[in-house]
Amino acid sequence: MPPVKTRLPAIEGWFTLDEDAPALLGSRCTTCGNFAFPKETFFCRNPECQGKEFAETELSRTGTIWSYTDARYQPPKPYEAADPYVPFAIAAVELRAERMVVMGQVVPGVGVDELTVGSEVELVLDTLYEDDDHEYLVWKWRPRSATTGGRADA
Amino acid sequence: MPEPKSVAVLGAGMHPWGKWGRNFVEYGLAAAVDALHEADLAWTDVQYVAGADTIRNGYPGFIAGATFAQALGWTGARVSSAYAACASGAQAINNARAQILAGLCDVALVVGADTTPKGFFAPVGGDRRDDPDWLRFHLMGATNPTYFALYARRRMELFGATEADFAAVKVKNARHGLENVNARYRKEVTAEEVLASPMVADPLRLLEICATSDGGAALVLTSMEFARRHGGTEGLVTIDAVSTVTPRFPQTIIEMPNFSTDSAATSASIGPTFKQSVALAAYEEAGVGPEDVSVAEVYDLSSALELDWYEDIGLCKEGEAERLLRDGETTLGGRVPVNPSGGLSCFGEAIPAQAIAQVCELVWQLRGRAAGRQVQGARVGVSANQGLFGHGSSIIVTR
Numbered sequence: 001m002p003p004v005k006t007r008l009p010a011i012e013g014w015f016t017l018d019e020d021a022p023a024l025l026g027s028r029c030t031t032c033g034n035f036a037f038p039k040e041t042f043f044c045r046n047p048e049c050q051g052k053e054f055a056e057t058e059l060s061r062t063g064t065i066w067s068y069t070d071a072r073y074q075p076p077k078p079y080e081a082a083d084p085y086v087p088f089a090i091a092a093v094e095l096r097a098e099r100m101v102v103m104g105q106v107v108p109g110v111g112v113d114e115l116t117v118g119s120e121v122e123l124v125l126d127t128l129y130e131d132d133d134h135e136y137l138v139w140k141w142r143p144r145s146a147t148t149g150g151r152a153d154a
Numbered sequence: 155m156p157e158p159k160s161v162a163v164l165g166a167g168m169h170p171w172g173k174w175g176r177n178f179v180e181y182g183l184a185a186a187v188d189a190l191h192e193a194d195l196a197w198t199d200v201q202y203v204a205g206a207d208t209i210r211n212g213y214p215g216f217i218a219g220a221t222f223a224q225a226l227g228w229t230g231a232r233v234s235s236a237y238a239a240c241a242s243g244a245q246a247i248n249n250a251r252a253q254i255l256a257g258l259c260d261v262a263l264v265v266g267a268d269t270t271p272k273g274f275f276a277p278v279g280g281d282r283r284d285d286p287d288w289l290r291f292h293l294m295g296a297t298n299p300t301y302f303a304l305y306a307r308r309r310m311e312l313f314g315a316t317e318a319d320f321a322a323v324k325v326k327n328a329r330h331g332l333e334n335v336n337a338r339y340r341k342e343v344t345a346e347e348v349l350a351s352p353m354v355a356d357p358l359r360l361l362e363i364c365a366t367s368d369g370g371a372a373l374v375l376t377s378m379e380f381a382r383r384h385g386g387t388e389g390l391v392t393i394d395a396v397s398t399v400t401p402r403f404p405q406t407i408i409e410m411p412n413f414s415t416d417s418a419a420t421s422a423s424i425g426p427t428f429k430q431s432v433a434l435a436a437y438e439e440a441g442v443g444p445e446d447v448s449v450a451e452v453y454d455l456s457s458a459l460e461l462d463w464y465e466d467i468g469l470c471k472e473g474e475a476e477r478l479l480r481d482g483e484t485t486l487g488g489r490v491p492v493n494p495s496g497g498l499s500c501f502g503e504a505i506p507a508q509a510i511a512q513v514c515e516l517v518w519q520l521r522g523r524a525a526g527r528q529v530q531g532a533r534v535g536v537s538a539n540q541g542l543f544g545h546g547s548s549i550i551v552t553r
Contacts, residue, residue, distance in 0.1 A: 011283065035420075038413060069304055069306075073354060075291055076273065076276035099419040100406075103294060103296065
């Protein structure tokens with residue numbers, strides 16, 4: 001058996017590391033309630049609000065697809081592509097409560113043929129890239145209808 | 155409605171687009187010299203130089219105005235350099251226009267040029283974990299075509315656009331650009347060829363996504379009073395509006411290079427979308443409307459995106475762009491030809507030059523000098539463009 005690699009988030013503080021039910025970490029303005037992702041830290045994006053304080057908040061783990069596409073060709077650095085390159089799908093997902101759209105890769109093995117606008121997806125954690133000792137995790141979207149893909153299965 | 159605040163366009167010039175691999179300054183100078191020649195003015199007549207910056211050519215690119223001024227020979231002319239992604243050229247035009255309208259100068263030269271690397275645009279180098287443009291590549295592998303494709307798929311879902319419609323835009327623009335000496339791609343393509351080209355970002359194919367090019371464009375702008383003294387007002391072409399508005403909160407359409415939209419949970423999104431507001435502000439400033447437009451140059455970063463622009467600049471209602479295209483209304487000879495130059499489809503994108511090149515084309519169209527692609531009797535031209543980080547522009551040119 002290969003040695004177990006240490007698993008680290010590919011970026012600090014953007015999502016929880018809950019393997020079963022991960023969530024994106026956004027912010028909520030304590031003055032006007034505006035949501036933001038990534039987190040707002042300095043000044044509220046709502047121009048009518050002077051808020052400077054924000055509470056970290058877990059965003060909805062599920063949403064509906066606003067639109068989707070895929071990446072047939074390897075994106076340039078700083079994307080860390082596997083060798084050989086494996087194409088992936090990308091979805092922009094509408095979160096109902098937050099009334100915002102959040103992008104993310106779709107879990108491996110799910111192509112554009114399996115996606116439709118308006119269909120439901122859920123957030124999972126999955127490997128973005130690895131080195132000899134580490135696996136770097138990122139959020140991905142998985143269709144509710146899919147049975148495979150992503151860390152929530154692990 | 156107040157009279158539009160106009161500046162005269164006395165000269166337009168371009169260096170042909172291509173993948174020449176030479177220093178961007180050379181393209182800018184060639185365009186500037188052509189524009190000055192067309193204006194019948196000398197470099198020493200220029201009082202203000204507005205450069206549009208390139209971020210991929212080192213320091214000379216960041217201070218493009220001074221780079222071009224030095225290369226033409228220092229004259230003491232005042233200078234500015236502007237960066238606004240794809241709208242950089244429009245910002246340079248606006249800088250020059252503001253100086254003229256404020257009465258601070260009479261003659262200004264606007265120049266933008268770029269030398270581009272091969273393939274997808276990548277973020278500038280370094281390990282920059284607080285830069286959303288760097289992070290979208292790193293965390294999602296989201297290239298520019300990713301975003302164009304999201305919009306294209308959305309059109310298919312909402313309005314019934316088809317892959318054949320997207321291909322038809324490419325076929326149209328390729329035909330438009332055939333005779334344009336400044337275009338990089340001057341070859342007719344068939345819908346079959348477009349649909350047989352490799353899928354890059356579903357549903358967009360290789361021939362439907364604009365390339366990155368080398369090129370340069372320049373304009374000589376003057377006050378109306380100077381233009382009257384210099385050559386009279388007969389057939390004079392003027393810029394009557396330059397819109398560089400930013401989005402309004404909440405911006406609910408995903409935009410490069412962001413991971414998310416604004417949230418509309420606490421403030422409902424009302425009024426026009428960002429791209430609609432870019433053109434609306436230009437129409438309002440110029441005192442004209444979409445019904446007055448005889449020719450448009452819009453940013454066809456992808457074939458599908460051109461269809462979005464038909465609606466955003468008011469040529470038709472939302473969801474009607476495909477009908478406009480299918481009826482030939484936006485083809486040369488139609489009611490309102492779009493991208494008679496061939497558009498980005500035939501040029502590829504030379505970022506800081508592109509918004510200036512759009513105006514060059516409109517100027518030549520309005521003067522009746524667009525050989526092989528002339529829109530007959532063109533009186534009002536509109537350009538529209540959009541870049542990263544909430545930049546966009548729309549410029550109205552009239553005769």
